[in-house]
Amino acid sequence: MKKIKNQISKIKNSGYKAKLKRIIIREEYCMGCRLCEVYCLVQHSRTKNIIKAYKGEYPKPQPRLIVEEKGQISFALQCRHCEDAPCLEACITGAMYRDEKTGAILCEENKCVGCWMCIMVCPFGVIDRNREGKKVISKCDLCIGEEIPVCVKNCPNEAIVYEEKK
Amino acid sequence: MAKRPPPTEFIIERDDEKCIACQVCVRMCSNDVHSYDAQTDTVFSDSGKCVGCHFCETICPTGAITIGRNPSEFKLNANWNAQVIKNIIKQAETGGVLLTGMGCDKPYPIYWDHIVLNASQVTNPSIDPLREPMELCTYIGRKPDKLEIDYSKKEPQLKTKLNPQLKLETPILFSAMSYGSISLNACKSLARAAGEIGTFYNTGEGGLHKELYKYSPNTIVQVASGRFGVHKEYLEAGAAIEIKIGQGAKPGIGGHLPGEKVSEEISSTRMIPQGTDALSPAPHHDIYSIEDLKQLIYALKEATRYNKPVGVKIAAVHNVAPIVSGIVRAGADFVAIDGIRGGTGAAPTVVRDNVGIPIELAIAVVDQRLREEGIRNQASIIAAGGLRNSADVIKAIALGADAVYIGTAALVAMGCSLCQSCYTGKCNWGIATQDPYLTKRLNPDIATQRLVNLLRAWSLEIKEMLGGMGINAIESLRGNREQLRGVGLSDTDLKLLGIKPAGEAW
Numbered sequence: 175m176k177k178i179k180n181q182i183s184k185i186k187n188s189g190y191k192a193k194l195k196r197i198i199i200r201e202e203y204c205m206g207c208r209l210c211e212v213y214c215l216v217q218h219s220r221t222k223n224i225i226k227a228y229k230g231e232y233p234k235p236q237p238r239l240i241v242e243e244k245g246q247i248s249f250a251l252q253c254r255h256c257e258d259a260p261c262l263e264a265c266i267t268g269a270m271y272r273d274e275k276t277g278a279i280l281c282e283e284n285k286c287v288g289c290w291m292c293i294m295v296c297p298f299g300v301i302d303r304n305r306e307g308k309k310v311i312s313k314c315d316l317c318i319g320e321e322i323p324v325c326v327k328n329c330p331n332e333a334i335v336y337e338e339k340k
Numbered sequence: 341m342a343k344r345p346p347p348t349e350f351i352i353e354r355d356d357e358k359c360i361a362c363q364v365c366v367r368m369c370s371n372d373v374h375s376y377d378a379q380t381d382t383v384f385s386d387s388g389k390c391v392g393c394h395f396c397e398t399i400c401p402t403g404a405i406t407i408g409r410n411p412s413e414f415k416l417n418a419n420w421n422a423q424v425i426k427n428i429i430k431q432a433e434t435g436g437v438l439l440t441g442m443g444c445d446k447p448y449p450i451y452w453d454h455i456v457l458n459a460s461q462v463t464n465p466s467i468d469p470l471r472e473p474m475e476l477c478t479y480i481g482r483k484p485d486k487l488e489i490d491y492s493k494k495e496p497q498l499k500t501k502l503n504p505q506l507k508l509e510t511p512i513l514f515s516a517m518s519y520g521s522i523s524l525n526a527c528k529s530l531a532r533a534a535g536e537i538g539t540f541y542n543t544g545e546g547g548l549h550k551e552l553y554k555y556s557p558n559t560i561v562q563v564a565s566g567r568f569g570v571h572k573e574y575l576e577a578g579a580a581i582e583i584k585i586g587q588g589a590k591p592g593i594g595g596h597l598p599g600e601k602v603s604e605e606i607s608s609t610r611m612i613p614q615g616t617d618a619l620s621p622a623p624h625h626d627i628y629s630i631e632d633l634k635q636l637i638y639a640l641k642e643a644t645r646y647n648k649p650v651g652v653k654i655a656a657v658h659n660v661a662p663i664v665s666g667i668v669r670a671g672a673d674f675v676a677i678d679g680i681r682g683g684t685g686a687a688p689t690v691v692r693d694n695v696g697i698p699i700e701l702a703i704a705v706v707d708q709r710l711r712e713e714g715i716r717n718q719a720s721i722i723a724a725g726g727l728r729n730s731a732d733v734i735k736a737i738a739l740g741a742d743a744v745y746i747g748t749a750a751l752v753a754m755g756c757s758l759c760q761s762c763y764t765g766k767c768n769w770g771i772a773t774q775d776p777y778l779t780k781r782l783n784p785d786i787a788t789q790r791l792v793n794l795l796r797a798w799s800l801e802i803k804e805m806l807g808g809m810g811i812n813a814i815e816s817l818r819g820n821r822e823q824l825r826g827v828g829l830s831d832t833d834l835k836l837l838g839i840k841p842a843g844e845a846w
Contacts, residue, residue: 333783
């Protein structure tokens with residue numbers, strides 16, 4: 175029994191999990207300015223220019239994160255890229271997949287049919303419908319191509335940090 | 341129309357081409373200056389409410405906001421200037437004392453800017469601090485009159501018993517700023533930065549929050565007229581104790597923390613009921629003379645078994661030199677002197693701007709007096725009150741201070757933009773506020789790093805300037821007024837400062 179447990183923990187600690195960085199929330203420092211939302215929207219816009227993204231793109235691009243707020247507590251919430259991601263299991267077309275390199279959960283839009291099952295099962299409510307036109311989902315992709323996700327990079331108070339999971 | 345709204349101080353200019361109506365400014369302004377109109381998808385600004393803290397300008401992602409002074413002018417009048425008129429309007433409206441924050445902003449001469457430093461040329465070598473050791477280490481405390489050494493044993497032994505000292509890695513400490521006047525996150529940042537640099541921060545008269553006890557090796561605890569939060573553990577926690585008699589921003593008057601700010605945490609730290617005003621009396625009701633002060637100094641020394649230095653902080657006033665002489669004779673191990681430009685969380689404007697003397701003159705006359713009386717070694721002098729940069733620090737030390745306190749400079753490093761509205765409790769930068777919405781804006785990790793950076797930068801600059809003078813230890817500069825020269829000062833100023841005019845050789 176002990177051997178099996180050891181083997182399981184070995185498997186769990188190997189591979190992508192060791193390399194995967196996560197966005198960690200420090201809600202005690204979130205000011206609720208929503209700059210993360212602004213920069214997320216810009217990053218996922220067509221022009222990637224802050225003024226054009228807001229004033230010149232139709233349909234308006236949408237941010238891939240939500241800011242939860244109640245009373246004085248607030249924090250930015252993005253896809254947690256769960257280890258046991260229910261959206262992966264719920265996806266009927268196999269559009270939702272895990273990126274081998276980063277461990278991020280991504281959606282292949284060509285395969286997505288917009289059945290919204292992932293939205294239903296997401297325990298954090300961070301998957302949204304794409305309102306920019308296509309009938310696909312919209313979620314955090316950890317900013318493909320960026321070293322640090324833009325929400326983390328632009329948080330003025332380091333209320334979200336991008337760190338390897340301890 | 342006899343009634344009129346308070347005058348608008350700042351004008352907010354919003355560049356509509358750049359504004360993306362993201363509403364970050366709307367969410368962030370604690371003075372409710374900005375508002376969003378969904379119908380027109382536009383953000384409007386009410387300049388009348390703006391205090392000029394520049395938070396929105398700093399955080400705006402497109403740089404659409406500029407804060408400017410209200411260009412509206414009164415008829416030019418040297419006597420009845422705009423500030424005078426505006427103050428009268430405010431007082432006619434409210435009938436109250438005008439309050440303000442931070443230090444005196446009136447254009448009194450800044451002597452620092454009329455003092456220049458020396459450097460070595462040809463006849464004596466300058467020192468490169470990057471190549472050779474440079475000592476900034478400073479000890480605060482009573483030094484013995486002489487050292488007796490016992491040579492009878494194999495190794496020489498020091499016979500003189502040394503008094504307790506504070507060891508500073510750089511001659512800069514953080515001034516007294518109480519938990520109450522500033523947020524707990526601000527206190528934590530100061531405490532952690534002091535620990536990292538190897539210096540001290542001061543609790544002010546706000547007591548010591550339970551979360552701050554772990555920083556006690558770098559804490560100077562203050563005993564002020566209100567005696568808030570003073571108990572056995574508090575005194576024992578400090579590396580040193582400071583009796584606060586006065587403060588540069590408001591010499592002669594006490595303090596007042598309004599009841600709204602006395603939250604549960606502050607109430608337990610200060611040991612006063614929640615929601616009640618924390619009133620620090622103007623005098624200590626048990627100190628009416630130097631002899632009374634001596635009793636308190638020795639009561640505190642006795643209570644802490646003579647293990648730590650006990651100092652006294654006073655505001656720089658006309659009679660500062662004889663007062664400090666008395667304080668030193670009363671047994672203080674260090675004396676902190678706070679000049680007219682020293683800051684505060686709240687003070688009547690008229691007091692802040694008109695009471696006290698500049699710190700430059702105070703240091704010079706105090707150092708001179710203590711030397712003349714042969715008691716300069718008995719206490720260290722810490723200068724405070726509007727020191728702005730490393731040059732001010734080094735000049736203060738050359739005038740005779742052992743170390744300096746910085747308060748305003750530290751706050752600016754943490755974000756403060758000197759809007760002088762600390763007393764409103766609505767500090768957008770999360771510093772001078774207790775509102776949980778606002779205090780979390782100051783992340784102690786970031787603020788600590790910025791404070792550490794500031795002290796590190798100043799220390800490097802001090803080393804450079806010392807090296808330039810051919811001096812390799814800050815101790816050799818203390819009171820070394822030959823390294824200073826005055827520019828554009830009167831004979832009386834030069835005499836009081838004890839320095840020669842520029843151009844006059846040794």
